[in-house]
Amino acid sequence: MNAEQLQNLFLSKRAKTLLHHPQGMGNYFTFKSAIDILGLNWDDLLPNGVYNVTGKGYYDMGYMSNHIGPPDSAIKAFKDHAVLEELRVYPPDCLPELKALVAEHKFGRKLGPDFTVMGVEGAQGGIGYTYLTFLSEGDEVITTDPAYFHFVPAAEACGASVKAIKLGPHNGYKLDPKEVEAAITPKTKMIVVCDPINPFGIIATKEELLAIADIARRNNLVIFNNVTHNTHQTDPSAQQIPMASLHSPETPMDHVISVSGISKGYGMPALRVGFMAGNPALLRGAFLLKMEITKIHINYPGQYAAMAAIKDHDYVLKSTEIIRRNLTHIEETVDKIEGVTIPIKPQYGFCMIIDISGTGVSAQEISTGLLKYKIATITGDGLGDVGATEYIRLNYSHPDLECFEIFRDALPKAIKDAQTGIYKEGVIKFFEGIGSSRGNSIVKKLQSL
């Protein structure tokens, strides 16, 4: 049997949903697609099959790893707890001290009879368990377009369908409560409030959060509040507010599930430590799903490293300075390049969009050109229909200023190369090979240019 026959015969409906999904891993355009177009060697860029570009001379502005890496305090705590006694047992889902710290520091609410924290495998684990716990076949989920890669495919794999609210200048690139209310149908089950929002780095105001929470409360909807990008205050005048922190007798937040991790704020994605928080009655469902399906407990060294990192305020201050510096550098670069804009200035984290629609070529062609000049990026088609061929998403966390100097030099060259048309065929071939609906419309668009 060939691959397609095997897949048709044996894969579950769930897995089949993802095979040709435009946002399934491998189905959207990234620097990995550009490696093949340029005829480069994968092992030179991604030794041992790693996820991020670590090859010599390259800079990774693609996936959202915090390139600053962990604080020394966390590495020490990790080493101190990598000992026999702590490795030979199943750890608790989260140490009580870590639960308390995360509740207050990441979600702004104290532990109590109505609020608890559960350990999960990264913020991504929190997405998975939230969807598995609350979504059933036929439910609808409200999210944004664009949105973090997995919000749409993961919901669809759970049998739900997605109503995406398009983001743009009209709504400030974030959820507008009025649009949220208008998107609700009798089938709606959940609203995804990613705040700060990946990919724009924009935050919701207190009024917006309260309004969305109120709409959800009145309609018996669960809110999934993903705050994993809320550690670095890129814009000193912005203040991110975790929804759980707005809990009061007048505004109960029992319908809010909060998620965060340590990959973004503290540069430790390898540890796969994350947190899911909410009312214990609801988390009981998530706990059971976790135990029955994956039984992933987060390891002791990782938990102690997380604890040390979250307490390390000096690290957060220093890494925030680096991120602010980098953003200013990118703004100066974009300012000088015709056809490229920053649709909205990010307020938190290190995730942003540049819009290349004024260049006359696609984001995918420019992204290919960027890789030739050693800069790895990801394009908009992995995040949604909006900006699919116009947006390039940038991770601006690299501590080495050279990354941004190279980017400054590379971007105009990459645009020029792309404008000659040399990458068009390669990009078309990539999407033809995927066969997703979005990929097919990108092919048509590129062919008509």
Ligand SMILES: Cc1ncc(COP(=O)(O)O)c(C=O)c1O
């Ligand atoms: C919004 C959002 N949620 C979750 C994740 C995954 O985080 P983790 O590494 O903690 O699983 C990311 C990573 O980019 C993200 O941007």
